[in-house]
Amino acid sequence: MNSIKKNRLYDEFADLWPLVSAPEDYKIEAAYWRDALHAKLGPGKHEFLELGVGGGNNLSHLTGDFQATAVDISEKMLAVSRALNPNVTHHVGDMRNIRLNRKFKAVIIHDSISYMTSEEDLLATFNTAKAHLEKDGVLLVAPDWYIETFNGPEVSHNVRKNSNIELTFIEYLHDPDPSDSTIEGVFFYLMKDGKNLRIEQDLHIFGLFTLQTWTNLLNKAGFRVEKWPHPVHSDQKRAYLLVGILENSKNT
Amino acid sequence: MNSIKKNRLYDEFADLWPLVSAPEDYKIEAAYWRDALHAKLGPGKHEFLELGVGGGNNLSHLTGDFQATAVDISEKMLAVSRALNPNVTHHVGDMRNIRLNRKFKAVIIHDSISYMTSEEDLLATFNTAKAHLEKDGVLLVAPDWYIETFNGPEVSHNVRKNSNIELTFIEYLHDPDPSDSTIEGVFFYLMKDGKNLRIEQDLHIFGLFTLQTWTNLLNKAGFRVEKWPHPVHSDQKRAYLLVGILENSKNT
Numbered sequence: 001m002n003s004i005k006k007n008r009l010y011d012e013f014a015d016l017w018p019l020v021s022a023p024e025d026y027k028i029e030a031a032y033w034r035d036a037l038h039a040k041l042g043p044g045k046h047e048f049l050e051l052g053v054g055g056g057n058n059l060s061h062l063t064g065d066f067q068a069t070a071v072d073i074s075e076k077m078l079a080v081s082r083a084l085n086p087n088v089t090h091h092v093g094d095m096r097n098i099r100l101n102r103k104f105k106a107v108i109i110h111d112s113i114s115y116m117t118s119e120e121d122l123l124a125t126f127n128t129a130k131a132h133l134e135k136d137g138v139l140l141v142a143p144d145w146y147i148e149t150f151n152g153p154e155v156s157h158n159v160r161k162n163s164n165i166e167l168t169f170i171e172y173l174h175d176p177d178p179s180d181s182t183i184e185g186v187f188f189y190l191m192k193d194g195k196n197l198r199i200e201q202d203l204h205i206f207g208l209f210t211l212q213t214w215t216n217l218l219n220k221a222g223f224r225v226e227k228w229p230h231p232v233h234s235d236q237k238r239a240y241l242l243v244g245i246l247e248n249s250k251n252t
Numbered sequence: 253m254n255s256i257k258k259n260r261l262y263d264e265f266a267d268l269w270p271l272v273s274a275p276e277d278y279k280i281e282a283a284y285w286r287d288a289l290h291a292k293l294g295p296g297k298h299e300f301l302e303l304g305v306g307g308g309n310n311l312s313h314l315t316g317d318f319q320a321t322a323v324d325i326s327e328k329m330l331a332v333s334r335a336l337n338p339n340v341t342h343h344v345g346d347m348r349n350i351r352l353n354r355k356f357k358a359v360i361i362h363d364s365i366s367y368m369t370s371e372e373d374l375l376a377t378f379n380t381a382k383a384h385l386e387k388d389g390v391l392l393v394a395p396d397w398y399i400e401t402f403n404g405p406e407v408s409h410n411v412r413k414n415s416n417i418e419l420t421f422i423e424y425l426h427d428p429d430p431s432d433s434t435i436e437g438v439f440f441y442l443m444k445d446g447k448n449l450r451i452e453q454d455l456h457i458f459g460l461f462t463l464q465t466w467t468n469l470l471n472k473a474g475f476r477v478e479k480w481p482h483p484v485h486s487d488q489k490r491a492y493l494l495v496g497i498l499e500n501s502k503n504t
Binding site for chain 1: 411422428453
């Protein structure tokens with residue numbers, strides 16, 4: 001599969017993002033994030049930091065209730081998020097090592113955490129979260145899949161058009177080697193412009209760990225973990241939102 | 253789209269057919285063909301001819317009740333059908349012009365009729381059917397789509413494995429030019445062999461006509477037409493089995 005270029009969605013195809021995925025796709029899901037944040041932080045327009053914000057679709061449903069700051073490694077995706085979330089401060093950065101030298105009530109990381117492919121990367125990310133959290137702060141993370149919930153191959157698609165093109169986006173996820181901590185996603189972009197159809201492929205590598213590994217690493221970074229149901233897949237049983245509560249004894 | 257090779261499924265990928273499509277996929281549908289044949293021909297193990305039999309999946313559900321002869325243009329697909337339907341006589345031939353110099357109670361043509369992309373081809377095929385029908389014989393045809401029922405793009409997929417590979421087959425159908433009588437299908441084969449994933453594309457051109465055009469051409473060839481519901485798509489309203497009854501006055 002090395003002949004397919006990687007992560008094109010976040011660079012040359014970033015302009016396609018609003019056709020790949022739309023804010024309304026995240027409406028139901030975002031309500032779970034909002035509820036978890038309110039449950040843990042209480043009422044008020046709390047400040048949170050989103051790492052790996054991508055195109056900002058999930059975030060767009062939370063900016064009314066919270067004051068957000070956002071980080072992403074892709075400048076092109078930040079441009080998409082900025083357009084959607086003009087009141088949010090955006091920074092370019094890597095979730096494994098960015099340090100804004102500010103603290104927040106919460107740090108949230110949506111499915112972009114799936115791009116962490118080793119335990120070291122996950123732990124570094126959790127430490128980034130901890131470095132940006134106030135006492136009693138919470139970390140919310142939601143990988144798309146755990147070893148217990150991934151049963152590939154998975155295929156999904158959607159069709160969306162703007163004034164220029166109609167994009168059919170197809171995603172194929174599979175696990176080439178169940179003995180390692182990664183799975184592979186192949187994305188197909190079928191871009192239809194009038195009579196012309198252009199087809200492109202894109203390769204993405206995602207981390208895949210057991211729920212226990214997630215819990216262990218969050219504990220190691222100083223978080224107590226709660227596992228909340230999270231309907232990210234059409235089968236609502238197959239995902240969890242992990243809520244990490246910073247343990248004061250370890251944080252102080 | 254000319255850079256994609258055409259009709260690879262029926263040649264270099266014919267061996268994949270049992271993974272693309274399986275006899276059980278046709279079980280419900282074949283019951284409609286059986287019912288239509290029995291309704292028109294009455295009881296008995298009647299002889300029919302299937303044109304464009306392909307891999308013979310639909311046929312496999314009918315060989316118990318009928319005595320079949322089958323034709324296909326692809327020798328490789330005939331080999332697949334022969335393995336599945338050992339008691340059927342198979343001939344290589346083009347549905348537009350083959351002449352077996354035999355007559356049958358019925359001629360059936362499943363979705364392979366979709367490869368007829370002009371009115372001339374359709375009419376030639378109906379005349380082939382007529383040339384092989386006894387007096388009062390019936391022709392059953394079922395294109396996948398009519399102009400009235402196609403609302404592209406359509407995407408479908410399935411995943412199936414044998415002892416060697418796991419195939420994810422994805423089909424994308426769209427209409428590059430609504431002013432002509434064709435639509436385009438792009439097939440993706442994702443062939444997984446252990447850790448290795450091979451991805452191939454294949455282009456197919458299908459005819460797309462109004463229901464009225466089908467009826468007119470069947471009439472022109474000497475058939476009175478009945479339109480039967482035919483659940484070939486997941487939305488059961490979107491297809492019809494066309495039953496052509498040979499009009500004696502025109503046949504004799």
